Amino acid sequence: MKLSELAFERQDYAYAFLDEFAKRELRRKILKAIAIPGYQVPYASREVPMARGWGTGGLQVSLALVGVNDTVKVIDQGDDDSVNAANLRRFIARMTGVKTTTDTLAASLIQSRHRIPEELLNERQVLVLQVPMPEILSSIEPSYARAREMHSDGDYALLWLGLYEDLVKYREVSYGADYPVLVNGRYVMAPSPIPRFDTPKLHQAAHLTLLSAGREKRLYAVPPYTDVYPLEFEDVPFQIEDQRGWRDASTGAAGKFMSEIPQDGGGSSYQLSDTGLKQKLERQMAGEEIEIGATYFDDDTNFYITGFLKGAS
Amino acid sequence: MSLLEMTLDAPRLLEMQPLLRVNNLCKNYGGIRALENVSLHVYPGEVLGIVGESGSGKSTVLRLLNLEEPETSGTYQLEIPELLGQNLFELNRFQKRETRVHHIGIVYQNPHLGLRMHKSSSGNVAERLILAGEKRFAELRRAARESLQASEFPIARMDEPPIHLSGGMQQRVQLAKAIAMKPKLLLLDEPTTGLDVSVQALVLDTLKRLQFELEMTMILVSHDLGVIRTLADRVMVMRGGRVVESGLTDQVLEDPQHAYTQQLVHAKL
Ligand SMILES: Nc1ncnc2c1ncn2[C@@H]1O[C@H](COP(=O)(O)OP(=O)(O)O)[C@@H](O)[C@H]1O
Ligand SMILES: [Mg+2]
Numbered sequence A: 001m002k003l004s005e006l007a008f009e010r011q012d013y014a015y016a017f018l019d020e021f022a023k024r025e026l027r028r029k030i031l032k033a034i035a036i037p038g039y040q041v042p043y044a045s046r047e048v049p050m051a052r053g054w055g056t057g058g059l060q061v062s063l064a065l066v067g068v069n070d071t072v073k074v075i076d077q078g079d080d081d082s083v084n085a086a087n088l089r090r091f092i093a094r095m096t097g098v099k100t101t102t103d104t105l106a107a108s109l110i111q112s113r114h115r116i117p118e119e120l121l122n123e124r125q126v127l128v129l130q131v132p133m134p135e136i137l138s139s140i141e142p143s144y145a146r147a148r149e150m151h152s153d154g155d156y157a158l159l160w161l162g163l164y165e166d167l168v169k170y171r172e173v174s175y176g177a178d179y180p181v182l183v184n185g186r187y188v189m190a191p192s193p194i195p196r197f198d199t200p201k202l203h204q205a206a207h208l209t210l211l212s213a214g215r216e217k218r219l220y221a222v223p224p225y226t227d228v229y230p231l232e233f234e235d236v237p238f239q240i241e242d243q244r245g246w247r248d249a250s251t252g253a254a255g256k257f258m259s260e261i262p263q264d265g266g267g268s269s270y271q272l273s274d275t276g277l278k279q280k281l282e283r284q285m286a287g288e289e290i291e292i293g294a295t296y297f298d299d300d301t302n303f304y305i306t307g308f309l310k311g312a313s
Numbered sequence B: 001m002s003l004l005e006m007t008l009d010a011p012r013l014l015e016m017q018p019l020l021r022v023n024n025l026c027k028n029y030g031g032i033r034a035l036e037n038v039s040l041h042v043y044p045g046e047v048l049g050i051v052g053e054s055g056s057g058k059s060t061v062l063r064l065l066n067l068e069e070p071e072t073s074g075t076y077q078l079e080i081p082e083l084l085g086q087n088l089f090e091l092n093r094f095q096k097r098e099t100r101v102h103h104i105g106i107v108y109q110n111p112h113l114g115l116r117m118h119k120s121s122s123g124n125v126a127e128r129l130i131l132a133g134e135k136r137f138a139e140l141r142r143a144a145r146e147s148l149q150a151s152e153f154p155i156a157r158m159d160e161p162p163i164h165l166s167g168g169m170q171q172r173v174q175l176a177k178a179i180a181m182k183p184k185l186l187l188l189d190e191p192t193t194g195l196d197v198s199v200q201a202l203v204l205d206t207l208k209r210l211q212f213e214l215e216m217t218m219i220l221v222s223h224d225l226g227v228i229r230t231l232a233d234r235v236m237v238m239r240g241g242r243v244v245e246s247g248l249t250d251q252v253l254e255d256p257q258h259a260y261t262q263q264l265v266h267a268k269l
Helices: A020-035 A056-065 A083-096 A144-153 A157-170 A196-202 A275-285 B003-008 B058-065 B093-103 B121-131 B137-150 B167-179 B197-214 B225-231 B249-254 B259-268
Strands: A071-076 A109-113 A126-130 A181-183 A187-189 A208-213 A218-222 A228-230 A258-262 A268-272 B020-029 B032-042 B047-052 B073-078 B104-107 B185-189 B217-221 B234-239 B242-248
Touching (some): A020 A056, A020 A208, A056 A126, A083 A109, B020 B058, B032 B242, B058 B217, B121 B137, B167 B197, B197 B225, B242 B249, B242 B259
Parallel strands (some): A071 A109, A109 A126
Antiparallel strands (some): A181 A187, B020 B032
């Protein structure tokens, strides 16, 4: 028997754009990342028809995972309709023929930049986060070799010192997004620039989170039901951005992450950053029968795992 | 215990185990032999001075004792319960860090080597406790303040970065950092060189008091025989990476045996 008889016939286009070798490499690296939660696994990072920095890392992971039965949702800062999200979604759909959706509940694969949806993700869903800077230690240790050594020693003293310095200087921790988290009690990782509001959603989450940086060629994972704790001093608890008192202008929804919209008069109005949820709420208000899932935070910004946020105001 | 019984006890030094035992330490840098068979024993609470001209290997000894660099050959032991019988040079990177954090403090001549110049002074001290696993902010503050106070650092300036401080104050921050974990062993590499004479005297006073209060064993490197005379119980004279003479400070400085030591002492006078 000849090798050519065993192999698939050569095709100009591969399913999901990446060739089978690229996808196999990615899947192996993803498995390794899942096996070592929070550990950054280097990967080849192929060329895709999109500039580095526009979500090529997330895209490659999505392409390696997506199958004909998937339904894909892509968001950018919570928004399904931003140019970047729309481009990525259209590309994935064209290269795979999968269905797309803006409804978090209907999606099996969600690629996102900077947000985790407000509705609870479940065990059958995969969240792919686009990562600009995977190395949480890069701001304090310019040498990647040294940073890797620090990870292997579990030496995160400089991160703690950074928190100490913030508290001394500003009386609060200055990390906005990308707040460092300890995964599975072992590796500290950059959760990608999700707001602090989204950070607790990673803790003991039912879904699998994959984080991938195309330019930096690293991917890492938070497997389902894994401990993810923000770095916090015992006596200075981690705090999420305060969203209290803000309501979505059209639906009145509260206790979720809001985008501020400056008004002509100088004031601000607010709207849900999660536009998929916003649309569903609007349709519900218009009388449509529509399922809204349980959310990580209730209307009073109480987190669904009671006691996890010690600093909950 | 009566006075009689006490005088019948064996002399203290005969019964005591040395805290630190270094045998036949050698260090090469490429073709350069920086240390040649250096051996030293230091007893608990003792201050050992090391003198010698520049390039004689004094700093190299301290860097090796602080487990910063690999040795070429030799053994190094500390008489500390969890390290008994262990050649410290054989520890892995992680164990070396643990040992350094818990049991060894160091003050460098150049504060840039010992401090993060742009972090707060209190943070520099707190880092030692962070490394030892402290996760309470209030405790870090308390311990940093306590150590800085013990080093007679002006506490109102505890959150200023060392880069804004005078040389004397920088050395006090280094000292506070070195003693933050109350280590058994304190290594001092020309801690007062480059300071004004008056500031130098004050820092030496602080050192003397701390050594007494914390019962630390100290190894003090200096090319200033005055500094050695003030602090050291015993002195070791080095030249070209070798120990040429050692003994009680008074003896060595009053009655040097080796020609090189005689030269040193006379140059000083
Ligand atoms: N990192 C290094 N690389 C090469 N040579 C070194 C290094 N450190 C020290 N040396 C050499 O080792 C010898 C001892 O240096 P050092 O311990 O700094 O002396 P001291 O502190 O007594 O002035 C010198 O000859 C010096 O040039
Ligand atoms: Mg020197």
